[in-house]
Amino acid sequence: xxxxxxxxxxxxxxxxxxxxxxIQCNNLSExxxxxxxGRPVVPGRDSNGRQSAxxxxxxxxxxxxxxxxxxxxxxxxxxxxxGTANPSLSQEIACYMxxxxxxxxxxRFADGEIxxxxxxxxxxxxxxxxxxxxxxxxxxxxxxxIMIDACRxxxxxxxxxxxxYFGYARADRKIRRGRSRRPRFPLxxxxxxxxxxxVAAVNFPLNKHRATFILTSDDILRLKSHVQxxxxxxxxxxxxxxxxxxxxxxxxxxxxxxxxxEAEYFCFAADCRxxxxxxxxxEYFGELPGVREGGGEERVSEEGGRGGGGVGExSAGDRETQGRESxxxxxVANLITEAGADRVLACDLHSGQSIGYFxxxxxxxxxxxxxxxxxxxxxxxxxxxxxxxxxxxxxxxxICADDLVVVSPDVGGVARARAFAKKLSDxxxxxxxxxxxxxxxxxxxxxxxxxxxxxxVMVDDMIDTAGxxxxxxxxxxxxxxxxxxxxxxxxxxxxxxxxxxSSGLFQEVIITNTIPVSEQNYFPQLTVLSMAxxxxxxxxxxxxxxxxxxxxxxxxxxD
Amino acid sequence: xxPKYLQSRRLDTALNTNTTNNRIKIFSGTGNFALSQEIARYMxxxxxxxxxxRFADGEIxxxxxxxxxxxxxxxxxxxxxxxxxxxxxxxIMIDACRxxxxxxxxxxxxYFGYARADRKTQGRESxxxxxVANLITEAGADRVLACDIHSGQSMGYFxxxxxxxxxxxxxxxxxxxxxISSGDLVVVSPDVGGVARARAFAKKLSDxxxxxxxxxxxxxxxxxxxxxxxxxxxxxxVMVDDMIDTAGxxxxxxxxxxxxxxxxxxxxxxxxxxxxxxxxxxSSGLFQEVIITNTLPVSEKNYFPQLTVLSVAxxxxxxxxxxxxxxxxxxxxx
Numbered sequence: 001x002x003x004x005x006x007x008x009x010x011x012x013x014x015x016x017x018x019x020x021x022x023i024q025c026n027n028l029s030e031x032x033x034x035x036x037x038g039r040p041v042v043p044g045r046d047s048n049g050r051q052s053a054x055x056x057x058x059x060x061x062x063x064x065x066x067x068x069x070x071x072x073x074x075x076x077x078x079x080x081x082x083g084t085a086n087p088s089l090s091q092e093i094a095c096y097m098x099x100x101x102x103x104x105x106x107x108r109f110a111d112g113e114i115x116x117x118x119x120x121x122x123x124x125x126x127x128x129x130x131x132x133x134x135x136x137x138x139x140x141x142x143x144x145x146i147m148i149d150a151c152r153x154x155x156x157x158x159x160x161x162x163x164x165y166f167g168y169a170r171a172d173r174k175i176r177r178g179r180s181r182r183p184r185f186p187l188x189x190x191x192x193x194x195x196x197x198x199v200a201a202v203n204f205p206l207n208k209h210r211a212t213f214i215l216t217s218d219d220i221l222r223l224k225s226h227v228q229x230x231x232x233x234x235x236x237x238x239x240x241x242x243x244x245x246x247x248x249x250x251x252x253x254x255x256x257x258x259x260x261x262e263a264e265y266f267c268f269a270a271d272c273r274x275x276x277x278x279x280x281x282x283e284y285f286g287e288l289p290g291v292r293e294g295g296g297e298e299r300v301s302e303e304g305g306r307g308g309g310g311v312g313e314x315s316a317g318d319r320e321t322q323g324r325e326s327x328x329x330x331x332v333a334n335l336i337t338e339a340g341a342d343r344v345l346a347c348d349l350h351s352g353q354s355i356g357y358f359x360x361x362x363x364x365x366x367x368x369x370x371x372x373x374x375x376x377x378x379x380x381x382x383x384x385x386x387x388x389x390x391x392x393x394x395x396x397x398x399i400c401a402d403d404l405v406v407v408s409p410d411v412g413g414v415a416r417a418r419a420f421a422k423k424l425s426d427x428x429x430x431x432x433x434x435x436x437x438x439x440x441x442x443x444x445x446x447x448x449x450x451x452x453x454x455x456x457v458m459v460d461d462m463i464d465t466a467g468x469x470x471x472x473x474x475x476x477x478x479x480x481x482x483x484x485x486x487x488x489x490x491x492x493x494x495x496x497x498x499x500x501x502s503s504g505l506f507q508e509v510i511i512t513n514t515i516p517v518s519e520q521n522y523f524p525q526l527t528v529l530s531m532a533x534x535x536x537x538x539x540x541x542x543x544x545x546x547x548x549x550x551x552x553x554x555x556x557x558x559d
Numbered sequence: 560x561x562p563k564y565l566q567s568r569r570l571d572t573a574l575n576t577n578t579t580n581n582r583i584k585i586f587s588g589t590g591n592f593a594l595s596q597e598i599a600r601y602m603x604x605x606x607x608x609x610x611x612x613r614f615a616d617g618e619i620x621x622x623x624x625x626x627x628x629x630x631x632x633x634x635x636x637x638x639x640x641x642x643x644x645x646x647x648x649x650x651i652m653i654d655a656c657r658x659x660x661x662x663x664x665x666x667x668x669x670y671f672g673y674a675r676a677d678r679k680t681q682g683r684e685s686x687x688x689x690x691v692a693n694l695i696t697e698a699g700a701d702r703v704l705a706c707d708i709h710s711g712q713s714m715g716y717f718x719x720x721x722x723x724x725x726x727x728x729x730x731x732x733x734x735x736x737x738x739i740s741s742g743d744l745v746v747v748s749p750d751v752g753g754v755a756r757a758r759a760f761a762k763k764l765s766d767x768x769x770x771x772x773x774x775x776x777x778x779x780x781x782x783x784x785x786x787x788x789x790x791x792x793x794x795x796x797v798m799v800d801d802m803i804d805t806a807g808x809x810x811x812x813x814x815x816x817x818x819x820x821x822x823x824x825x826x827x828x829x830x831x832x833x834x835x836x837x838x839x840x841x842s843s844g845l846f847q848e849v850i851i852t853n854t855l856p857v858s859e860k861n862y863f864p865q866l867t868v869l870s871v872a873x874x875x876x877x878x879x880x881x882x883x884x885x886x887x888x889x890x891x892x893x
Contacts (some may be wrong), residue, residue, distance in 0.1 A: 041864065109644060109804075109834070110644065110804060110805050110834030110835065111639075111640045111671055111672075111804055111832045111834045112641050112642045113642050113643075113672060113675075113676070113687070114642075114643070114687070115684075116684070116685050117681060117683055117685075118683035119683075120683075121683070122683070124652075134616075135617040135618075137616065137618045137647075138617065138618075138619070138641050138644050138647040139615045139644075141643075141647065142642075142643040142646065142647070145690060145694070146687050146690060147685070149685035149686065149687065149689075149690040150683060150684055152687035153679065153683070153684070153685060153686060154682065155685040167604045167616075167618060168618055171618070171619075171620065207786045261642060271801045275781040310697050323656070323800070323832040324623035324624075324626070324627070324655060324659040325620075325622045325655055325658070326620075326621050326622075326651045326652070326654040326655035326658060327654065327870040328618070328620075328651055328654065329656060330654075331654040331698060333650060334697050334698070335697060335698070336705065337651070337697075338693045338694060338696075339693070339694070396785075464614075464615065464616055465615050476766055492616045494614070495615065495617045496613030551815045555775060
């Protein structure tokens with residue numbers, strides 16, 4: 001029932017449709033929500049909809065004192081405040097939740113310093129502060145920090161920072177110094193060389209896909225005898241022999257001077273979902289933080305658990321440092337914690353690592369994906385069954401499933417695009433393999449996969465200057481795509497994003513309102529979907545859990 | 560002269576590296592580059608190479624261009640307007656240094672923004688000064704060096720050592736050089752909160768008498784003058800404050816002083832924030848001279864004929880040396 005409520009994820013296309021449309025949506029969803037989950041909107045009921053009628057008669061007197069004790073404080077103790085970054089989103093969230101936004105005075109002094117005063121008491125309340133740290137990032141971040149500080153000093157019980165867009169998320173690691181040279185693969189010097197791949201296309205290109213080797217049983221036999229010719233004491237398995245072969249090819253291709261002290265790893269992505277006890281569902285694609293404890297007869301490597309979908313990390317190479325850089329994402333996480341937040345609610349963080357930067361619980365909301373919860377016993381952080389806003393919208397467009405291809409604009413986003421494709425009636429995947437030379441500068445190289453005559457849906461977590469996605473789209477058109485859609489949760493839209501996006505490359509640009517889109521940035525192809533219902537629902541769930549009544553998340557399942 | 564057995568090249572180089580002090584590095588943010596350069600010059604050092612840029616979406620990126628492993632690093636960055644930008648930049652600089660394995664990180668903050676938000680005047684306000692102190696600590700600074708913080712209590716907000724640099728000696732030296740007859744001089748505090756500061760100033764200024772403008776303030780940034788405590792008739796009034804923001808307080812005070820019959824009015828202040836309309840108010844002829852220091856950069860277009868900008872670079876440079884050598888800092892101010 002509530003899925004209908006969320007299906008009404010409000011959308012408006014360009015300025016011509018007024019905001020009235022989605023207020024209606026909200027009303028609809030509100031009434032449904034009450035019926036279904038019995039969540040109180042009227043003060044005087046507790047979170048399960050029980051009324052005081054069940055009490056012994058001597059307690060049901062209209063004694064105000066008794067009432068005030070017995071009426072659970074659940075909802076009257078929830079306060080929602082908005083910063084200045086995205087007041088319309090906050091207003092929508094409040095509408096969905098059937099609450100009023102709290103009164104807060106935020107002003108800027110002549111010298112740019114920020115002053116915050118809460119205009120109503122929050123003593124003992126659960127406070128939710130809605131503030132994306134979108135551009136101007138530093139101003140909005142400081143405002144959030146000062147708001148948190150004000151709440152803490154006003155004796156709020158719990159402070160949750162709701163950060164629809166988390167700025168600085170991209171500065172989440174020290175960056176590898178560009179080694180963009182594509183390695184060549186010289187082949188191991190056997191008596192008779194093994195022939196290089198006969199097949200070019202693979203089902204899904206891996207993150208670091210460089211070359212494909214196909215080893216026949218003949219080849220493997222030769223490899224084994226080659227090893228035994230030198231080390232008669234070894235009896236290599238097929239696996240060990242083929243790995244050793246690949247490893248030596250890779251080492252030769254990198255042609256790096258031998259580093260003595262540096263450990264290097266040869267990692268595999270293994271699909272171990274079925275081997276866990278109890279097994280994970282085969283369609284589960286998400287983070288499994290660590291190996292689950294108990295009952296495991298089989299040792300499962302961490303890589304296997306994490307890269308369940310098959311897109312694993314090649315090696316530690318990604319984490320090579322440029323040195324002496326700041327990791328601003330971690331810094332910002334520390335700042336928010338230090339200011340006094342008890343919990344953070346964020347949408348589509350740029351990378352999963354960012355969650356680990358916080359020492360406080362982070363609820364991660366996916367605007368694009370189904371965050372597949374598994375079961376409440378499982379150690380998955382985000383077991384929410386949330387309705388994917390963008391997917392819903394795309395599904396409503398009724399694009400023929402055979403025509404569809406999901407495109408990741410860069411190799412880093414393959415996992416995201418793959419999960420997206422899976423939800424979109426298992427559409428095929430294509431990847432724009434691009435080498436980026438510096439920040440904000442995108443360079444397209446080539447396309448992996450087939451898009452000819454198809455409808456290409458490009459998926460990314462954010463659109464900043466739109467350089468990446470625009471170059472990708474140009475490439476897609478070149479390769480013969482019929483239509484190109486761009487989907488992204490966060491629309492940062494730094495110049496010249498608007499020019500690039502409205503240049504006619506895209507049939508439609510679908511974004512959400514985690515960051516406010518200013519009126520002058522609208523263009524005909526732009527569609528803005530609302531995250532308000534999703535966030536509102538998440539806040540309810542987080543709050544219900546905090547309020548004590550333990551309710552397994554599974555029972556809140558929406559579909 | 561060393562004994563023969565001690566004269567070795569190895570020892571010489573060891574001694575030389577000791578004297579050149581290559582274990583101290585000083586970096587400047589974009590907040591006040593000129594001041595940082597002056598400090599470095601006083602110290603006989605070069606500013607470290609640092610790459611600070613802003614992305615199209617306003618986020619800041621910092622990379623140190625030289626190694627700081629095991630060094631004592633000094634980061635000069637006032638959190639002046641735009642306060643939030645400069646503060647974030649400082650925090651990210653500290654973070655970059657910490658991740659580059661600097662031994663000690665000292666944040667040199669000539670002007671400490673948000674220092675005025677140091678207490679709750681009403682309910683449900685934030686105490687931003689404490690918050691900023693926490694943020695700087697959390698980012699990884701080991702020590703803070705600040706000039707004339709608005710209230711001394713703010714120092715207690717830090718859990719790390721704070722070296723407080725008084726910039727009054729610079730202004731006092733300058734005033735002394737003007738050779739105003741000590742019988743003519745009266746030091747005026749523009750509000751009751753600044754009396755202690757004015758008193759210390761007067762004491763140093765050949766024990767000049769003190770006057771106080773008793774003002775009731777109705778709201779932030781709005782000053783309202785009530786009356787004057789003390790005598791200024793026919794005298795040279797030196798108004799002392801720690802900062803001039805919109806200059807409302809000090810301008811109204813000066814008007815009152817002129818009304819009551821002061822001969823000349825000087826304004827002295829360490830920090831010149833100069834939010835509009837400060838320039839109009841200060842250059843309107845109320846003041847004989849406005850004496851400030853360069854803890855905040857004063858842009859070219861904000862200069863007016865009565866303005867005198869003194870440099871605190873030597874003072875800060877000396878303080879940094881003493882902090883680095885573990886000498887007494889307070890003895891500078893005696």
